[in-house]
Amino acid sequence: MVLTTEREPEHEVVIEMSESKGKVLTLEQARARADTYLRYNIDTMETADRWKIPRRFNVKVGKFGLAKLLFKEFFKYFGHWETVFSRPCTYGVFSGPVGGFSPRPNLCVGCLRCEVQHPDFVTVTPNGELRALGDKYLTWRHISTIDEEARKGSVPVRGQGYRGRFGGPGFDGMFTDMSEIVRPSRDGIHGRELIGTQVDIGKKPMHLEFDGNGAICNEPEMMTIQVPFLYSAPPTNLDDDRVVEIMASAAAKVDTLALLPVDVVNRLELGGANVAPIVNCAGCEVPEGTRLVELRQWDEQAHDALENKGLLVSVAIDMSGDWRADMKEARLGGASILHLYADHHGLDGEDGFLMDTLAEAHTNLVNAGIRDEITLIGSGGIAGADHLPKAIISGLDAVGLDHSLLVAMQARLSGDTKERNSATVQLPDDFDNAWGLQRVVNLSCSWRDQMLEILGAMGVREVRRLRGEFGRSMRCSVLEAEAFGEIEGYPGGGD
Amino acid sequence: MVFSPSEPKAPTPTLMSKTLHLMHDGLNARAFSKAPKPEALGDARWTDDLILATWFMAETGEMPENFNYMTGKSNGGFDRLDFKFIPEQEWLEHGEHLDTRLNLNRRDDGRQQLTPDLPIYGGGMSYGSVSVNVMMARARNAKRWNSFMSTGEGGYPSELYGMKENVITQVATGYFGVEEKSIKATPIVEFKYAQGAKPGLGGHLLAAKAGEEVAKIRGSVPFVSLFSPFPFHSTYSVEDHMKHIDWIQTINPEALISVKVSTPHDVDMVAVGSFYAGAHIIHLDGSYGGTGAAPEIAKKNIAMPIELAIPKVHKFLIKEGVRDKVTLIASGGIRTADDVAKAIALGADGVVFGTSDLVAMGCTRCSNCEGGPSGRGCPWGLTTTDIELKEWVQQDWGEERLYNFYAAVQWRLRDIMRKLGLSAIGDLRGRTDLLRYISGGEA
Ligand code: SF4
Ligand code: SF4
Numbered sequence: 015m016v017l018t019t020e021r022e023p024e025h026e027v028v029i030e031m032s033e034s035k036g037k038v039l040t041l042e043q044a045r046a047r048a049d050t051y052l053r054y055n056i057d058t059m060e061t062a063d064r065w066k067i068p069r070r071f072n073v074k075v076g077k078f079g080l081a082k083l084l085f086k087e088f089f090k091y092f093g094h095w096e097t098v099f100s101r102p103c104t105y106g107v108f109s110g111p112v113g114g115f116s117p118r119p120n121l122c123v124g125c126l127r128c129e130v131q132h133p134d135f136v137t138v139t140p141n142g143e144l145r146a147l148g149d150k151y152l153t154w155r156h157i158s159t160i161d162e163e164a165r166k167g168s169v170p171v172r173g174q175g176y177r178g179r180f181g182g183p184g185f186d187g188m189f190t191d192m193s194e195i196v197r198p199s200r201d202g203i204h205g206r207e208l209i210g211t212q213v214d215i216g217k218k219p220m221h222l223e224f225d226g227n228g229a230i231c232n233e234p235e236m237m238t239i240q241v242p243f244l245y246s247a248p249p250t251n252l253d254d255d256r257v258v259e260i261m262a263s264a265a266a267k268v269d270t271l272a273l274l275p276v277d278v279v280n281r282l283e284l285g286g287a288n289v290a291p292i293v294n295c296a297g298c299e300v301p302e303g304t305r306l307v308e309l310r311q312w313d314e315q316a317h318d319a320l321e322n323k324g325l326l327v328s329v330a331i332d333m334s335g336d337w338r339a340d341m342k343e344a345r346l347g348g349a350s351i352l353h354l355y356a357d358h359h360g361l362d363g364e365d366g367f368l369m370d371t372l373a374e375a376h377t378n379l380v381n382a383g384i385r386d387e388i389t390l391i392g393s394g395g396i397a398g399a400d401h402l403p404k405a406i407i408s409g410l411d412a413v414g415l416d417h418s419l420l421v422a423m424q425a426r427l428s429g430d431t432k433e434r435n436s437a438t439v440q441l442p443d444d445f446d447n448a449w450g451l452q453r454v455v456n457l458s459c460s461w462r463d464q465m466l467e468i469l470g471a472m473g474v475r476e477v478r479r480l481r482g483e484f485g486r487s488m489r490c491s492v493l494e495a496e497a498f499g500e501i502e503g504y505p506g507g508g509d
Numbered sequence: 510m511v512f513s514p515s516e517p518k519a520p521t522p523t524l525m526s527k528t529l530h531l532m533h534d535g536l537n538a539r540a541f542s543k544a545p546k547p548e549a550l551g552d553a554r555w556t557d558d559l560i561l562a563t564w565f566m567a568e569t570g571e572m573p574e575n576f577n578y579m580t581g582k583s584n585g586g587f588d589r590l591d592f593k594f595i596p597e598q599e600w601l602e603h604g605e606h607l608d609t610r611l612n613l614n615r616r617d618d619g620r621q622q623l624t625p626d627l628p629i630y631g632g633g634m635s636y637g638s639v640s641v642n643v644m645m646a647r648a649r650n651a652k653r654w655n656s657f658m659s660t661g662e663g664g665y666p667s668e669l670y671g672m673k674e675n676v677i678t679q680v681a682t683g684y685f686g687v688e689e690k691s692i693k694a695t696p697i698v699e700f701k702y703a704q705g706a707k708p709g710l711g712g713h714l715l716a717a718k719a720g721e722e723v724a725k726i727r728g729s730v731p732f733v734s735l736f737s738p739f740p741f742h743s744t745y746s747v748e749d750h751m752k753h754i755d756w757i758q759t760i761n762p763e764a765l766i767s768v769k770v771s772t773p774h775d776v777d778m779v780a781v782g783s784f785y786a787g788a789h790i791i792h793l794d795g796s797y798g799g800t801g802a803a804p805e806i807a808k809k810n811i812a813m814p815i816e817l818a819i820p821k822v823h824k825f826l827i828k829e830g831v832r833d834k835v836t837l838i839a840s841g842g843i844r845t846a847d848d849v850a851k852a853i854a855l856g857a858d859g860v861v862f863g864t865s866d867l868v869a870m871g872c873t874r875c876s877n878c879e880g881g882p883s884g885r886g887c888p889w890g891l892t893t894t895d896i897e898l899k900e901w902v903q904q905d906w907g908e909e910r911l912y913n914f915y916a917a918v919q920w921r922l923r924d925i926m927r928k929l930g931l932s933a934i935g936d937l938r939g940r941t942d943l944l945r946y947i948s949g950g951e952a
Contacts, residue, residue, distance in 0.1 A: 071549060094523045097527050100524055100528065103888070123877050123882060125873060125889070126547050126875065130547065131532055131535040133544035134544075138547065171802050171803065172876040173877055173878025174872075175706050175798045175808060175841070176554065176706070176842075177552035178553050180585025180586045186809070189809075189812060190812075192709035192811050193709065194702050194740060400806050468806065470710065471708055471709025471710055471739075471811050485774075488774050490813075494585070494817065496820070497819075497821065498820075500942075501946045502593065504948065505948050
């Protein structure tokens with residue numbers, strides 16, 4: 015391609031591109047072509063809660079105490095009405111029609127100024143109803159954060175530092191690295207907009223082979239999704255078509271995949287490039303346009319037959335069983351996309367947590383010399399935005415979201431929320447598709463943006479390069495052993 | 510009767526008197542246990558006891574009896590470390606002979622010797638993220654301790670020039686408010702490469718907090734969000750970093766140079782690189798520290814807590830044979846005198862206080878510094894430049910609170926030193942043999 019400007023021919027810019035050698039574009043044509051370039055973007059929109067998540071604080075005002083104060087101040091500051099009527103709350107909790115006599119605790123952010131100023135008649139307490147949400151893994155903090163992310167579609171920002179425990183169990187025991195000077199890009203405010211979050215799913219050869227004419231003999235058979243996460247199927251006991259419809263539409267909007275049971279896909283006619291039907295056998299009908307299917311369990315014949323239909327085939331591996339053996343069998347049988355399912359606390363059947371089990375799965379593939387031939391997907395135990403990069407660092411190519419999607423749709427989960435397919439799910443009463451779709455899209459955007467924060471801080475330009483990068487993460491336990499190893503009393507430490 | 514929040518305007522003298530009286534009495538009622546601990550106060554790192562103890566110290570200059578003023582409940586790091594005190598009969602006398610001074614220039618390069626009375630100085634909080642009142646209170650307190658406080662990256666409000674011997678000028682990636690005048694005025698120039706609470710993400714002042722005055726000092730337009738990009742767009746290497754330092758030292762040949770970095774896995778290499786580039790002070794900012802506003806995901810997930818970074822860097826500097834030529838400062842999660850002593854025992858020379866200063870002036874750690882739903886910033890008048898709210902922190906009061914708090918911290922530091930049989934705080938550096946790890950159970 016030759017790019018020329020009509021106005022300044024002496025400054026003609028010549029760019030050679032193999033696909034259109036010799037073609038001359040005017041400046042206007044070049045600009046028009048440039049204008050067709052669309053940067054990947056997820057459209058968010060503030061989407062109010064349908065079920066009011068319990069407020070953070072309860073505010074109680076003693077009526078007698080308040081009346082006494084008002085009476086006293088009325089005389090003390092007589093004429094200075096602004097002073098008499100001034101209130102400690104800048105958030106409007108006492109700004110209703112009758113002020114502090116009927117506070118509006120939903121607006122309280124817990125600054126405690128009212129309680130500190132008026133210890134004799136104001137109390138602000140954490141709302142137990144909020145803290146009762148979730149379980150010990152998907153905690154009330156995760157739920158309220160996901161709720162905010164699904165409502166706003168943005169990255170949660172708060173003042174002051176970290177408030178939680180030091181390190182902690184599960185993914186809390188991992189820190190991601192950062193670089194003081196290396197950036198993914200010198201452009202833009204933070205260079206984030208040039209970071210790639212695409213991942214490839216499919217069969218990739220370790221190297222390309224060419225025939226005598228220079229043509230590629232083993233072209234990769236794969237598809238690309240724009241974000242390193244996909245939507246795993248909702249629990250089998252959730253019988254609500256709206257949820258699967260939302261997942262399918264959201265997957266198309268975000269350009270990822272929704273894994274959904276084939277019978278539901280066919281019945282609701284949800285098929286398309288962004289839906290991956292989950293099948294039991296090769297005989298299942300899958301809709302036109304399907305790019306990938308998932309086999310519920312390894313079955314070599316079914317796998318080959320589906321591949322022969324031109325489909326990419328993912329194989330589900332249940333981590334509650336002997337997943338190492340199942341993975342090996344599938345891999346040796348020719349499977350190239352493996353989807354590991356942990357329980358909703360991220361544990362396998364022997365209580366091994368994702369950070370270790372995924373690292374083991376990844377390392378086994380590396381040691382076998384075939385890591386790039388396999389796509390590793392993992393579902394279960396992804397409860398917060400930070401879990402995404404951490405699961406990828408642990409070895410995944412792409413991460414499956416499950417309960418977090420339901421929480422974004424303000425589902426209330428109860429019963430056994432740890433095992434797969436066992437939680438009782440209650441959706442908001444006035445739940446509808448358009449609302450649910452935007453909530454899932456918002457969550458997806460927020461989590462992608464937070465992934466960009468992590469990648470930006472690390473100086474990593476594309477998420478594909480994060481996979482299995484154990485060296486760009488730090489384990490709290492390892493750092494502690496290094497830092498405190500010689501101190502008396504440290505387990506295994508000095509004396 | 511409708512109590513709707515009116516348009517903010519400067520408080521009248523009567524309103525000031527009423528509000529300040531109520532706020533101060535309220536803080537004291539809690540600190541002196543005249544009212545119960547607020548149920549919603551505190552978190553694992555800053556427990557209700559730590560906050561109330563700090564309020565008590567800030568009011569009295571003494572240690573409280575009713576609260577645990579030593580540790581939080583984070584179940585790790587400083588909260589799992591304790592001191593191995595020597596037998597009581599060997600304890601030294603408590604008193605001023607116990608030396609708590611900190612030497613900031615160990616390079617023997619002919620530049621000024623700066624020796625604060627405490628192994629502590631004030632971390633960067635920019636104009637915009639806090640008001641001039643808060644900055645001045647911190648600067649005036651620093652002066653009384655022969656110490657320093659950093660401007661943060663928001664420029665140098667003119668009032669601060671009166672305290673210039675005690676004000677560190679920060680040069681950060683947005684270069685907001687960096688002028689020849691403020692470089693010349695300062696005894697220490699601090700290069701901020703990164704910040705522990707949001708490492709690698711740069712800074713962001715929300716539009717609501719970038720009012721007329723803030724914008725003027727930052728050379729910007731009022732009520733427009735201000736980003737500090739990350740990183741320095743002129744620094745790719747230690748050599749580039751050296752050029753930065755040369756540039757500053759050409760303008761102010763007397764200034765000591767501090768380099769503030771966060772705590773990635775190669776923080777030890779970064780520290781050594783900074784030393785060879787010419788830094789007098791290497792300032793490590795751990796990931797659990799505070800800030801005006803940061804993405805939640807950054808706060809605990811990126812980079813390592815300060816407790817884990819200090820020994821790594823200390824040992825590496827020893828290995829490189831340069832440990833005694835540079836001052837190692839730790840920040841990002843240092844809350845108490847006990848934390849200060851533990852940080853030093855792990856290998857730091859001194860520490861920087863940030864959140865502790867705010868808590869001393871009434872902060873409840875409510876996390877609404879970025880503006881909160883009101884958009885006006887801190888309701889306690891700390892992290893705000895709102896025309897009304899900023900008046901809730903008066904300079905005299907703030908200075909006195911901080912002075913008292915630092916006095917109590919010094920008392921406790923001396924208490925720890927004497928019980929360890931040490932007469933100078935510098936003798937504690939790197940003495941992990943004087944620490945004990947408390948394992949098992951919740952800490
Ligand atoms: S705690 Fe703060 S936000 Fe809540 S009601 Fe009191 S003053 Fe208002
Ligand atoms: S808003 Fe004020 S009181 Fe709340 S955490 Fe921030 S500085 Fe502290």
